[in-house]
Amino acid sequence: MIASTRANLITLITAPTIWAFHFLVCYIAASIHCAKAMTNARVFLGPEWPDVTLARIIIAGATIVAMVAIAWSSRQAWRHWGDGDAEPPYDDATLDDRQQFLGFATILLCGLSFIGVIFVALPAVFIGDCR
Template identity: 45%
Template sequence: MSDEHPAGGEEEFREEEASLVRITLGPVVWMAHFIVSYAATAVVCAKLSTDELVWLRMGIAAATLLALGTIAWLGRRSWRQWRHGNEDIWEDPAATSEDRHQFLGHAALLLAVISFIGVIYTALPALFAATCR
């Protein structure tokens, strides 16, 4: 059984113990953004006056930009992991370390995309429905 990929790229042969966790980083950023937005809104609406809403919305906007930037960076890294040395193949079903490496890149990329959309969705109420009532 050969460990060489037909396309020739040989990025990573050692086991990526961390990479099962790495594919979830995009959703983890989504979750962090979600919790921060929810908790900040709960505290502002319960403990502070509605005059502070503008600060809350600015804060959520900043958190959103930070989250989107992080996810975009993760997505770009995953894109490289998936495509580099693999330009002509779109599925990774072979039994090589290289294919496993690229598969994990692909899964991480797709999860980054869905997390990106999720973060935008979460930011929308702060844009359109900013009231404590």
């Protein structure tokens, strides 16, 4: 279903789903790491903030996996988009219109998801501790 020569509902939502799971992984990694590092410290009193290197490595890995997966989905969507003789805005009742409309919509969603994944990961670049 995810890898298909014909566009379908699943190929359409693959990239946003990856984005959602990437967000979940980043959120859980950062929140558990910092919550455990600062256990029982409702108000921070130590000499320096706990570092988040482990969470940053997990987030970096998840980001690379997510970007590769979205790139793969984009390549497939690009093929769907080019697969036919229909003209924009692809609103005729033909199989080519269906295929190219879904392919184009998927590419737009892939672009949005790619940027979304980058923005979700950016705090891990700029913020080096549990502040």
